[in-house]
Amino acid sequence: MSGTRHHHIGRPVPPHHHDRLVRGHGRFLADLRAAGLLYATLVRSPLAHARVVGFDATAARNDPRCALVLGPDDLAERTAPIPTVWRLPGQPEDHIPVATHTARYAGQPLGIVVADTPTAAEDLAEAVRLDLDPLPPAATIADALAGQAPLIVPGAVGNEAGSIRFGSPEEDIAAALSRAELVVEREFTLPRVNHSPLEPRGVLAEYDPGTGLLTVHASSQSPHSMRQDLCTVLGMRADRVRVIAPDVGGSFGSKVLLYPDEAMVCAAAVALGAAVRWVESRTENLTGAYQGRGQRTTARLAIDSEGRFLAFDAHILADLGAYATQAGSGPHQVTALTLQGPYHVDAAAGRGASGSAECPAPGA
DSSP states (O other): OTTOOOSSTTSOOOOTTHHHHHTTOOOOGGGOOOTTOEEEEEEEOSSSSEEEEEEEOHHHHHSTTEEEEEOHHHHHHHOOOEEOOSOOTTOSOOEEOSSOSEEOSTTOEEEEEEESSHHHHHHHHHHSEEEEEEOOOOOSHHHHHSTTOOOSSTTOSSSEEEEEEEESOHHHHHHHHHTOSEEEEEEEEEEEEEOOOSSOOEEEEEEETTTTEEEEEEOOSOHHHHHHHHHHHHTOOGGGEEEEOOOOOOOTTTTSSOOHHHHHHHHHHHHHTSEEEEEOOHHHHHHHSOEEEEEEEEEEEEEOTTSOEEEEEEEEEEEOTTSOOSSTTHHHHHHHHTTTTTOOOSEEEEEEEEEOOSSSOOBO
């Protein structure tokens, strides 16, 4: 509108909370305290693919520093699987188990130990004896989709998680290609990446048996989604679960949804009727946190004699890692949906097919 003054366009708008943070007054997950606070460590699989034959926590439970140990059987009694979103047509799994008797990636949490100090929790987690029956892994998406590859999802036909297509009908793509003066075809590879935020993930869960209220402080981008998933996993009403996000030291998409290890911490807090805190180590973040990208795209661009674009067409093969996690194929579907970008073309289409491999951590 004529005469309207835009005070903020072209000018920096400093966030009001920056002064507090640069003065060292931030309140991140590891800064939080609670009365009678206990500390958790996860027992993780050292193998990429293995059956959990035994989970012997006798030594840990007999230690006076131990407050609680939950193995796969205990967790199966206390938790339900985490539901997924961004599902593909034909996707063989629609959930992620919190309790599992088969490890699909190195670093997968199999149990949780709670003790009176962080050091004690780490010591007692090492005292748990895992009896693992190794299974053949599929370390890459090529390995997973090769003939005779080990099945990742029991009972599924192959390791393809599903496929979906967006855009123009195939006959329109074929017609545009037939009119082209030049068709350029290239293959583009995006490797899987670790988000590696400055602050790793963390949870402080406090359960009050008197009120039945679970209060969860989490380094999370999306506390509402986390609460919704926790209600499903723990079988609790939404008005009995509260999730609070304090200051969050980075995420890059890795802290949007609930993880099995975070659910285990909350289940332990409910079991104990106490406050339990877990802060992810940098090693855990690299091996056990969700990863991103991981796709190989074969794309074609059709051009007429005057240099105009006639068609875009792409086939995206996405690596979902060990599980089609909550976000799962979402980033790859977005790639297919935004293929055309700002360009005008007669036809454009993107098809995404997703597979799973057992060695990498789950995809995000």
